[in-house]
Structures are given as structure tokens and as C-alpha cells.
Amino acid sequence: MTEDQTETHPDDMPEVQVLPLDAWHRAKGGRMVDFAGYQMPIQYEGIVAEHDWTRGHASLFDVSHMGQLSLEGDGAAEALETLLPGDIAGLKPGRMRYSLLLDDNGGVLDDLIVTNVGPHLGLVVNGAMKWDDIAHLREHLPDEITLKHHADQALLALQGPEAAAVLETILPGVGELVFMTAGAFDWNGTPLWVSRAGYTGEDGFEISVPADKAEALADALVADARVKPAGLGARDSLRLEAGLPLYGHDLDTNTDPVSADLLFALTKKRRETGGWMGHENVVRLLAQGPSVKRVGLVLEGRLPAREGALVFSGDTQVGRVTSGGFSPTLGHPVAMAYVDAAHCALGTDLQIEVRNKRLDARVAPMPFVPQNYYRGPTSLSGDTK
Amino acid sequence: MSRYFTDEHEWIEIEGDTATIGITDYAQSQLGDIVFVEVPSAGTQVTKGADAAVVESVKAASDVYAPIAGTVLEGNPALEEDPALVNTAPETDGWFFKLTVADKSELDGLMDEAGYKAFVAGL
Incomplete structure (x- = not known):
């Protein structure tokens, strides 16, 4: 990996950092707490109100603490495949896949979303794990693969059954994305990368936006009466109902994809071909049962x-x-x-x-509350994972 | 009848030898949506400063301490059916428990309503 992409080491940073939308959250009445090394809003008007609003309308979550990384260079997909059990080389442009970074024993180092952005692979990793992930990727990927950390990008999640109708008003055409696909959009000259995905079990989007435009975008979204801001508290209760694991709690290096019941993250072909860290143990667990x-x-x-x-x-x-x-x-x-x-x-x-x-x-069975993802004009709602 | 407040955001209403104890409006606003309240049963001896009740909000469980010592007369039965009373009526119908006061001198040093208001304003 090229040294000029070296990140500022977290030891050089203040212990608790602020997000690009910090002042915005406070102005909206957000109650701020320390989370994943950042000051983040746990709630605005109340967790249950925000939870219910998300299930019925649309909520705006700031998830800028998450790590937005990219891998670029010939063979980047194949190289990443040595560190996770999913099919990345076969991922078509604009397609996304949930996967797991595994250690030698098959223990889960982090869970993440990998997107084929076209010229490069986009990775979204957990905020609390991003520095470890960067170190892990840098240690194991070949030098020709460039790893970038897009710390200058904020990430906003618009989640709920009305999210698509709201976002369509400012980004025409965005409604054509289906669950787990993504694309580039232009918002009044600002480049956005929009993914139809989320962590609430509802239909919705995650929008990567340059940090200096995040406040204007957040304002534009909550200007719609169907959208209210929501905090970490509702995000946690929503993802729990949706049966989605939280790294550091439901997943860690003492857990593995089989015990965690995340078999869908183990692409069938790659279970057989192997060539990824932890393969031996995971295949043994698959055969024996966890x-x-x-x-x-x-x-x-x-x-x-x-x-x-x-x-x-x-x-x-x-x-x-x-x-x-x-x-x-x-x-x-x-x-x-x-x-x-x-x-x-x-x-x-x-x-x-x-x-x-x-x-x-x-x-x-999980999800406890049915997931409500958009899979296209002809598909029925409801998730099969 | 007189009402006292603690810096743990509890209120204590004294009527004769009986104290009614609850949490303040400020406390409920900090806890958020309350989904379960565990109150002590009649006959429980509580000591000043010890855990006496537990309040579960959507996000976490929090202990409620006995502001004074005494013998519990009853827990609020209404909270079993409707724990959200603590959010909607924290300083009236959402009381937690009543006890027979063991030692009224333990009330010395607690705040009155004006004192508590000033305390919260300074947080």
C-alpha cells in the first residue's frame, strides 16, 4: 500500500471528535453522547417517537462516524476476497454486498458493506472499528492496491417507507435504485453517492456527501414534513427489531459467521474455493454445526x-x-x-x-418485525435476505 | 404536607409518618420513554442511599435510590399496567413507592422545590 495514503493515527486525535453535523444536531435539540469516539445524538424528541416515525414515515440519521473507505487498483476485488468470504469479483457495478472481515480463526473482525463503485470498491465499515480495519487491510493487501479513507465525506441515512418519495423530490430518478444497489447523483452541483440500504429494516438510503455540504443536505431533507431527525437510540431499537447484529455486541472475534447465523454472507462458491482468511475453521463449523x-x-x-x-x-x-x-x-x-x-x-x-x-x-425467528425493502416494481415487499 | 428533593432527582412527599417517593420531571425527561418500573414490595426495609427501585427506559436500566430509610408500605400498582405514567405524570400519579419514615432527621439537608429548581438550572 502506498505510504502517501497513510492516515493520521488515532493516537494523534482528540479522544472524542465532532461530526460535520455537530452544530446541526444541537440546534435540532439532539442530546449528545460519546459513541465510537464521536459526539453523536442519542435522541431528539424521544427514542420511541423517533422509532415509530421511522416505521411510518422517514427519519434522517447521521452515520458519519462510519468509515468510508475505497480500494483501487488492478485486482482490488480479488485482493479483498482474501480477507472476506463474499463474492466481490462478481459484484456488478452499482451492486452492494454485506460481508465480514474475518481473522485466521474465522472470528469476525468487523462487518461491512462492499460496493462496486465502478472505478473502485467502496467499503463502509463500523465507526468504532475503522482504524483497526484500515490497519488490517493495509497489512494484508498488496502494495499496488490503494486504500483511501474518505474522512472528508459525511454519511446520512434516510430511512422509512416515505424515504424514496422524499428523496425523489431532490434527486429525480433515485427511486429506480433497488435494495442493495447504488449510484452517483448530482444535487445542485454537489456529487452524492446514494445507496439503497440501511440498518433499520425499512426501505431507505445512505447518502455519502462532502462534509461541507452535509448541513445543507440535512436541511433540505428535514424541510420535507415527512422527515424528522432520529438518533442512535432509535437506530438501535430499529436494528434490533430488524434482527440485524451490532458489531462489538452481537459480533466480535469470539464469534464467527456460522455461529452468528450469517450464512448468507458466505457466498456458496467461495465456501468451496476458499482462499480467504478463516476459511478452514468456517468450513469445519459448517460441516460440524456450531x-x-x-x-x-x-x-x-x-x-x-x-x-x-x-x-x-x-x-x-x-x-x-x-x-x-x-x-x-x-x-x-x-x-x-x-x-x-x-x-x-x-x-x-x-x-x-x-x-x-x-x-x-x-x-x-428474526427479524422480529418484517423487513420492508424495495426490490423493484414487480417484487413483493418482505425480505428473504 | 411538605415536599423534598434529592440531587438524585427524586421527590419525597411527607404526610405524617408516611413518605411518597417518585422521580422528578427532569429525571423522566432525561430517561426518556419508560417501559418498565420495578418497585419494592410491601414490608421491604430500605436504607438511605440504597437501591430501592429500577426504572427501565427503552435505552437502559437505571436504579432509583431510597432517599431516606424506612419500611415500604406499597409500590405503585398502577406502574405495572402503565409504566409510562412516570413520563406523563412523574410528580403525581407516577409515584414509585410509599414508606413509613424511620428517622425524620434524614430529611434534613434535602432540597425544597425552589432549591431543586435552582439545582436543575445549574446542570
Whole structure:
């Protein structure tokens, strides 16, 4: 990798950074918290109101903390394929794929979205992991592949059933994108890269915009009465309902794609051909079956079980909650947990311990709330992953 | 009847030997949407400053401390059905629990309403 692309090392940075929209969030009444090394809004008017608005209308989330990277050079796709189990070389221009950076043991270093942008590959990685990811990519990719970190780009997510109609008013033609496709758009002379994807389970878009234009774009979006800003709190409850794992909680290096039940990220052809870090272990887990699996749990009553709560079958501890909370859409608590394979069949009755109480819970399919992605004019809504 | 406030954002209404305890409007606004409240059962002995109740918002669980010692008379049964009462009526119908005051001198040093308002204004 070329040295002139070297990033400022995070050690040289202040401990908590501000996002391009920091002042905008504060002016909108956002309550700011430290997250992934940034000051970010956890909520504006309230988590449940923002959650419900996203399911019914459209919400604007600032996800500029995420790492926007690109890989360029001959063989970039093949080189990236040595580090993840997805088919990248076969990704057509404008197509996106969810994948996982794996370590030698098949442990998950991060989850990410890879897009064939045309002249290069675009990667969107987790904000808290981006420096580690950059180091990992730089260590393992050949020198001829150029890695760039587009820290001068903000990332806004417009999510909800009315997102497409709203965005169409300022970006005509954007509605032709379908789920997991992306394209370049011009907004009054500002170049935007728009992806039809998100982290809420709803139809929606993620818009990469030059940081100095982010505020104007955010203003233009919330000027539409169908759009309200939403914070990290709603983002978390929405993604939990959608069954989407959160890195650092539901995924880490102690988990693997098989235990995490992310088999769709293991492109079938590449399971066989191998040539990616962690392949040996992942293929062994596929053949043997994992000892634990990430499952959904639906709880009785109203008391939520949070991350770290232990899961029991009778007197035997059989698992641990990795994400949990109250589902505003369903009106009861839900959780994700890693549970021993013998106890993870759908419908299995388990208990979760919260403050010395045992709460009844049942293994349930995810997503908890149906996903609502746009797959084209003729497709039915609903997700098959 | 007199009402006291703590710097942990609880209010205590004293009527004879009985104290009614809840969290303030400021506290509920900070916690956000409340989905579950765990209140102590009748007969529980609580000591000043110890955990007495738990309030679960969408985002997190928070402890509520007993501002004074005493014996719990009852937890608010209405919160089981409608925990959002803490959001909509934190300083009235959304009370948490009542207790028999063990030692009224523990009220010394708590804030009155004007003092609490000034305290919140300074946060």
C-alpha cells in the first residue's frame, strides 16, 4: 500500500471528535453522547417517537462516524476476497454486498458493506472499528492496491417507507435504485453517492456527501414534513427489531459467521474455493454445526433483558444475551442471544435472568418485525435476505 | 404536607409518618420513554442511599435510590399496567413507592422545590 495514503493515527486525535453535523444536531435539540469516539445524538424528541416515525414515515440519521473507505487498483476485488468470504469479483457495478472481515480463526473482525463503485470498491465499515480495519487491510493487501479513507465525506441515512418519495423530490430518478444497489447523483452541483440500504429494516438510503455540504443536505431533507431527525437510540431499537447484529455486541472475534447465523454472507462458491482468511475453521463449523448460535428471543412481560443477561434452560445456563431491549413496534421486549445449539430450535422455551428474576422467553425467528425493502416494481415487499 | 428533593432527582412527599417517593420531571425527561418500573414490595426495609427501585427506559436500566430509610408500605400498582405514567405524570400519579419514615432527621439537608429548581438550572 502506498505510504502517501497513510492516515493520521488515532493516537494523534482528540479522544472524542465532532461530526460535520455537530452544530446541526444541537440546534435540532439532539442530546449528545460519546459513541465510537464521536459526539453523536442519542435522541431528539424521544427514542420511541423517533422509532415509530421511522416505521411510518422517514427519519434522517447521521452515520458519519462510519468509515468510508475505497480500494483501487488492478485486482482490488480479488485482493479483498482474501480477507472476506463474499463474492466481490462478481459484484456488478452499482451492486452492494454485506460481508465480514474475518481473522485466521474465522472470528469476525468487523462487518461491512462492499460496493462496486465502478472505478473502485467502496467499503463502509463500523465507526468504532475503522482504524483497526484500515490497519488490517493495509497489512494484508498488496502494495499496488490503494486504500483511501474518505474522512472528508459525511454519511446520512434516510430511512422509512416515505424515504424514496422524499428523496425523489431532490434527486429525480433515485427511486429506480433497488435494495442493495447504488449510484452517483448530482444535487445542485454537489456529487452524492446514494445507496439503497440501511440498518433499520425499512426501505431507505445512505447518502455519502462532502462534509461541507452535509448541513445543507440535512436541511433540505428535514424541510420535507415527512422527515424528522432520529438518533442512535432509535437506530438501535430499529436494528434490533430488524434482527440485524451490532458489531462489538452481537459480533466480535469470539464469534464467527456460522455461529452468528450469517450464512448468507458466505457466498456458496467461495465456501468451496476458499482462499480467504478463516476459511478452514468456517468450513469445519459448517460441516460440524456450531456449538452455539445467535438466535432471537421474545420475552414475556415488559421487563427487558439487556446485553450480558444469562440464558437458562431449567437450572442450566445455556446462553448469554448480546443485545436486548423493549421493542416499541411489538410492545414487548426482544433480545438476541448466543445459545447452545441443543437449545436454539425455534419455539424452545428458555429463561433469562434479570436482577435475580427468571423471565420466560422463547426462541423466535428474526427479524422480529418484517423487513420492508424495495426490490423493484414487480417484487413483493418482505425480505428473504 | 411538605415536599423534598434529592440531587438524585427524586421527590419525597411527607404526610405524617408516611413518605411518597417518585422521580422528578427532569429525571423522566432525561430517561426518556419508560417501559418498565420495578418497585419494592410491601414490608421491604430500605436504607438511605440504597437501591430501592429500577426504572427501565427503552435505552437502559437505571436504579432509583431510597432517599431516606424506612419500611415500604406499597409500590405503585398502577406502574405495572402503565409504566409510562412516570413520563406523563412523574410528580403525581407516577409515584414509585410509599414508606413509613424511620428517622425524620434524614430529611434534613434535602432540597425544597425552589432549591431543586435552582439545582436543575445549574446542570
